[in-house]
Amino acid sequence: NRDCPTPRANDGHSGGEPWDCGHTLQRGNFHRRRAAENRHRPGAFSYTGVDPSAKPPSALFGFGADIAGPVSFEGNQWEGTAKLVASSKAVESGNVSGPLPAIELVDDGLPPGVTPERLEAWVAATTLAPGSPARSYAAGDWVMYDAQLYECTKPSTNEPPPDHPGSWKKHPLPVDDLRAVAGSKYEKLGVR
Secondary structure: OOOEOOOOOOOOOOOOOOOOOOOEEOOOOOOOOEEEOOEEOOOOOOHHHOOOOOOOOOEEEEEOOOOOOOEEEEOOEEOOOOEEEOOOOEEEEOOEEOOOOOOOEEEOOOOOOOOHHHEEEOOOEOOOOOOOOEOEEOOOOEEEEOOEEEEEOOOEEOOOHHHOOOOEEEEOOOOOEEEEOOOOOOOOOOOO
C-alpha cells in the first residue's frame, strides 16, 4: 500500500504489491490488476506553461488499449474534482473522494516556504509546446541545473543559472530526508 502526495506517473512498477500513482496503465506494468488503499492529493496542473491549450486530466487513472480488464480499485481515497478512473474496464468498490491531510516530511531540504512542487529542472526551451518556445522563468522560481539548486532572482529567459549570477542565486543542495513525520497518518507509507 502506498501514499501519493500528488498524482504522478509510476508506470514501471511490477512488484507483488498493488501499484500506485500511475496515470495510464499499459500491458506488463503491474503484477496484479488491483489498486488498493492508495491516497492521492491534488497536484498543481502546470502544463499550460508548456502548452497553453492543455487541459487538466478528467481522471487519475486510465487504461492503455491493450489492457483487457477488469482492474479493481478498492478502498482508495483522493482529493480533487477529477474522477478516480476513466474506463469501463474498472471495477470499483469502497473508493472515497474527499479532503486528505497533507503529508509532512522530516525535511525535504528546501528553504522554508518552497515546496517540492515548485522545483523543476532548468530548460532552455519548452520542447513539448508547439514551436518549442524559450522557457521564461520568473523571480521566485526554483530549478535544478547540473545537480545544483538555484533560485531565479529576476525574470530570465535562456540564461543558464551558473552563467548568469545576476538572474540566479545558487543555494546549498537539499538534505532530502523524505521520510514521513513520525506519528502522522502516513508514517508507515512511502519512503522509509
